[in-house]
Amino acid sequence: MKKPDRTAAGDAFAAFSMSVIRLSAHLSAEGDALAKPSGQTSARWQVLAAASHANMSVADIGRILGLARQGVQRIADLLEAEGLVRYEENPAHQRAKLLVLTSEGETTLHDIQTRQAAWADALGAEFRAEDLRATTEVLARVLDGLARPKASRR
Amino acid sequence: MKKPDRTAAGDAFAAFSMSVIRLSAHLSAEGDALAKPSGQTSARWQVLAAASHANMSVADIGRILGLARQGVQRIADLLEAEGLVRYEENPAHQRAKLLVLTSEGETTLHDIQTRQAAWADALGAEFRAEDLRATTEVLARVLDGLARPKASRR
């Protein structure tokens, strides 16, 4: 089967895309491993971290994480059932309650973040900080580039 | 809540990780959009592409894509039910049949790849090829760095 022709730039972007997706799968697995000793997962950790950063509604967290709000709602309800977060009245919105960490949630998040710090320090030491920063910057620019046309497509 | 201290390198790596995961989610969404007109998804596309690249067993594809073989099996069975792939006898292994694209599968993959080429060309043109290549190289090095300790952890 003949493959459609791509420009050299197109080839570069395609290879870049596949690398990002593949590495992301591995990084998520790492996140799960970091969260597991606390009985949590990568997804729950992200919601805990978002709620810890600022009191937000489920829909707010969905926007920040780039996830559908329904998925975040599912995680948040599970975290509430486990006593790691609670819903607080939102003076600005009757339905959109604010997600707040309980003290148990704070402890759990702190445990995960402690493991994450050791992990990030060890891996960060294997690379030149300048390379990581330059790479992160390109990733951010691509994300911007993606966000623009995407808005007009939906 | 006090956050655990990280080294500067650790901070850089943590920021890098989050960027990768976030961009990956967006790129997967792009892949779904590219595959959708052919009635497919990003995951099915990846399996089709792997099978097209070389005749492999389900477990082989899982390794290449970095996914559990059970997940790939599920997709492959769906693709077989839709007539896009078929299982062929593997002379080297009685159980591990080889995944082969049917002509319908070839056509479907080609349609998706045609759309992908236009997409990659357009986005590739927005960036310096050298930046993309350097970034891809760092991503590959991180993947390597992750693969090494991971083996000893499991």
Add this chain to the structure above:
DNA sequence: TACAGAATGACAATATGTTGTCAATATGAA
């Protein structure tokens, strides 16, 4: 104020992916 449109949570269906288990099959070392 009134009301159209957006945002939100609830609910359901579906897609993707991991983990665990089991039996069948390969593989490699003694």
Add this chain to the structure above:
DNA sequence: TTCATATTGACAACATATTGTCATTCTGTA
């Protein structure tokens, strides 16, 4: 050759996430 070990597909349970729909609540505008 024999046998412990690894690989593989099948099956099941579960976690994650998207899409779609609906009623409720908010918001901005006329």
